Amino acid sequence: MIVEVIRSVDDLLKLEGDWRRLHREQGTLPFTSWEWNVAWWTHLARRRLSVTDRLYVHTIRNLRGELLAVAPLMLSSLPAFGPRFRCLQFFGADKNLTEVRGLLCRTGLEA
Numbered sequence: 561m562i563v564e565v566i567r568s569v570d571d572l573l574k575l576e577g578d579w580r581r582l583h584r585e586q587g588t589l590p591f592t593s594w595e596w597n598v599a600w601w602t603h604l605a606r607r608r609l610s611v612t613d614r615l616y617v618h619t620i621r622n623l624r625g626e627l628l629a630v631a632p633l634m635l636s637s638l639p640a641f642g643p644r645f646r647c648l649q650f651f652g653a654d655k656n657l658t659e660v661r662g663l664l665c666r667t668g669l670e671a
Contacts, residue, residue, distance in 0.1 A: 561628065566617035572598065575619065578627040582664055591652065592664040597632045600651045611638045616648060620665075629665035 566572050579594035590596050605613040618631040632651040637644045650661035 562621045562623070564619045564621070566619060567615050569615065572601065572615060572617060575630070579630055582627050582630065582666070586666055587664055589660055591660050597651055605634065606636070609639060609641070611636060628669055629663055631663040
């Protein structure tokens with residue numbers, strides 16, 4: 561398996577076709593869709609002096625290049641500069657906005 565970390569919006573947007581295909585085959589919730597995750601990142605990622613979120617999306621592919629799983633993660637730094645606390649978490653870190661957070665994965669490969 562090949563694990564890649566996506567750290568730019570351009571690279572996130574390039575996942576559209578593969579992510580939509582995986583979601584169509586395996587997804588059951590809107591929170592695992594490409595559309596929801598891109599919209600969440602675009603509108604809700606924090607970029608302030610007190611806290612900043614950075615893309616840290618992980619993709620897992622097989623040796624043929626097929627997308628097996630996507631973990632929409634972000635690396636949050638509090639405060640944004642200087643000595644800080646960092647936390648790796650799924651998009652939708654506010655449980656009042658997103659009921660279900662987690663990865664999109666082919667059935668049987670979750671472990």
